[in-house]
Amino acid sequence: MNIVVLIKQVPDTNEVRIDPKTKTLIRKGVPSIINPEDKNAVEQALTLKQKYGGEVNVVTMGPPQADVALREALAMGADKGFLITDRFFGGADTYATAKTLSTTIKTVFPDFDLVLCGRQAIDGDTAQVGPQTAEQLGVPQVTYAKEVEVSGNKLTVTREVEDGYEVIELTTPALLTVVKDANQPRYPSISGIFDAYEVDVKKITNDDLKLVREELGLKGSPTKVVATTTPDTQRKGEVFTGNPKECCGNLIDRLNQRHLI
Amino acid sequence: MENKDIWVLAEQRNGKIMNVAYEILGAARRLADKKKCEVCAVLVGDKVRDLSDSLIHHGADKVYVVESPLVKDYTTDAYTNILEQVIKNFKPEVFLYGATTIGRDLAPRVASRVHTGLTADCTGLDIDEDGLLLQTRPAFGGNLMATIKCPDYRPQMSTVRPGVMEKLAPDAKRKGEVIDFDAKLDDKDLRTQVVKMVKAAKQVVNLEEAQVIVSGGRGLKTPDGFELIKQLADELGGVVGASRAAVDSGWISSDHQVGQTGKTVRPELYVACGISGAIQHLAGMSGSRTIVAINKDPNAAIFKVADYAIVGDLYKVIPVLIEQIKSEKEENSAS
Numbered sequence: 009m010n011i012v013v014l015i016k017q018v019p020d021t022n023e024v025r026i027d028p029k030t031k032t033l034i035r036k037g038v039p040s041i042i043n044p045e046d047k048n049a050v051e052q053a054l055t056l057k058q059k060y061g062g063e064v065n066v067v068t069m070g071p072p073q074a075d076v077a078l079r080e081a082l083a084m085g086a087d088k089g090f091l092i093t094d095r096f097f098g099g100a101d102t103y104a105t106a107k108t109l110s111t112t113i114k115t116v117f118p119d120f121d122l123v124l125c126g127r128q129a130i131d132g133d134t135a136q137v138g139p140q141t142a143e144q145l146g147v148p149q150v151t152y153a154k155e156v157e158v159s160g161n162k163l164t165v166t167r168e169v170e171d172g173y174e175v176i177e178l179t180t181p182a183l184l185t186v187v188k189d190a191n192q193p194r195y196p197s198i199s200g201i202f203d204a205y206e207v208d209v210k211k212i213t214n215d216d217l218k219l220v221r222e223e224l225g226l227k228g229s230p231t232k233v234v235a236t237t238t239p240d241t242q243r244k245g246e247v248f249t250g251n252p253k254e255c256c257g258n259l260i261d262r263l264n265q266r267h268l269i
Numbered sequence: 270m271e272n273k274d275i276w277v278l279a280e281q282r283n284g285k286i287m288n289v290a291y292e293i294l295g296a297a298r299r300l301a302d303k304k305k306c307e308v309c310a311v312l313v314g315d316k317v318r319d320l321s322d323s324l325i326h327h328g329a330d331k332v333y334v335v336e337s338p339l340v341k342d343y344t345t346d347a348y349t350n351i352l353e354q355v356i357k358n359f360k361p362e363v364f365l366y367g368a369t370t371i372g373r374d375l376a377p378r379v380a381s382r383v384h385t386g387l388t389a390d391c392t393g394l395d396i397d398e399d400g401l402l403l404q405t406r407p408a409f410g411g412n413l414m415a416t417i418k419c420p421d422y423r424p425q426m427s428t429v430r431p432g433v434m435e436k437l438a439p440d441a442k443r444k445g446e447v448i449d450f451d452a453k454l455d456d457k458d459l460r461t462q463v464v465k466m467v468k469a470a471k472q473v474v475n476l477e478e479a480q481v482i483v484s485g486g487r488g489l490k491t492p493d494g495f496e497l498i499k500q501l502a503d504e505l506g507g508v509v510g511a512s513r514a515a516v517d518s519g520w521i522s523s524d525h526q527v528g529q530t531g532k533t534v535r536p537e538l539y540v541a542c543g544i545s546g547a548i549q550h551l552a553g554m555s556g557s558r559t560i561v562a563i564n565k566d567p568n569a570a571i572f573k574v575a576d577y578a579i580v581g582d583l584y585k586v587i588p589v590l591i592e593q594i595k596s597e598k599e600e601n602s603a604s
Contacts, residue, residue, distance in 0.1 A: 102387065134389035245560075248579045252585050
């Protein structure tokens, strides 16, 4: 199988803090990681390769330092890495991102069987780039994919939904977005890490894709962010400290007043 | 025809309208009243016409019904093809979807098909002075709220987080129009086939509808801590929630997760135990009516959003709390 995995380098949002004075994100010291569910997609690709053979190509779009994310995926066992990077790609919303990704796939991997992505990225949580890429590639999609079985060109995919799961059949080429519960991503081996830095990561710029500027980055994005604010959720609460018995007694009084017990 | 009205996808499954569809109808009604336009709902399914009235009672002026055995179950291709035809035909100004596993599968596909913008998981919708849709959503794990516009493309599309918008009280006297829309559908265009739908045997955690939620976080230190959380939840007649830290540690399944990457909840009572209050978590629960926090760190961020805070070791506090609630209930029932 010719598999393309789309990954994204994201700030670890568990570590992101807000500067109380400027009300902006403090990015300094926040580690950059492969988006967690994209690792599940890489793992899924490697499992499929082990079972059915083929090649796993990892692709990311981002600034030059996103190279690190590709190296990590290569260390897990992916065969080749591709970094889509160009200043014209900056500021892209999900539509423009999908346009760039789908054009890359059509240009570099015209004979792909499967595109895998994580369900969503933890910085934006949109879950839109996968389906939008599938549409622009003109291939069917299954989102929230948990299990994947392959028989010839037929895929049988288990899709997680709110109250259970669905089993969906389709044929390749196709795009799947993979959920966290699909698998446990493997750790890179020591030799894998060394080997990953021997591999030549191919850079892709708009010279390769030849998209018109109006389709790229901020210009090619139908949505515009007009304001950002920090959520204000503060309440003036009552604090009980000391002996648990007294604390709980006080709490129960208050909950009783609010008819909550 | 001009772009004018506000449209919603009235998502139904097995002949039952999803709660979020009523919620987005409520939001659409509010926006339409401000914009002085109509609310239109699209209802797709096999023999679903009967559901139209309830959509009108909840705020729709017009219901466009697309019926076919080919859309008995949701498939991406069938719904995308239908909505593409609806959008090309009626030119909606705004199109809203519930951010469910269907809405989040479908809306991006449609947005790419008709080339327009889409904002995911909105928690706030408004109309600005130019009549444009203001779409507000959490980003960076709920650390920031971003407001987004789509000035140059139509429709302006959003998926809307379940449990956030208020639905209208149903009014059986509201009148509206039910219109059949004959969408062209071809078996051959449907590239995925649902061969099986299984309700999970696991106990469904209905966090969104729970009146009382008791949640545990990293401060539990071990998965066994959730047994104590469960006891307290049982005593209060509630269900068990969890922070992302607890879920990521593998202590409890993600069905229990409250927060930006989990569920958004607004119960009458939310009890946060051993949860530090990362914004990611606050994004999902700060709308709760009453918030109680138990944490041994007096500086925990969770205390800033709490109505009542107990500073102490949860393993010492919760057992006492359970005992006292028990005796309180006995007293109440005796009196």
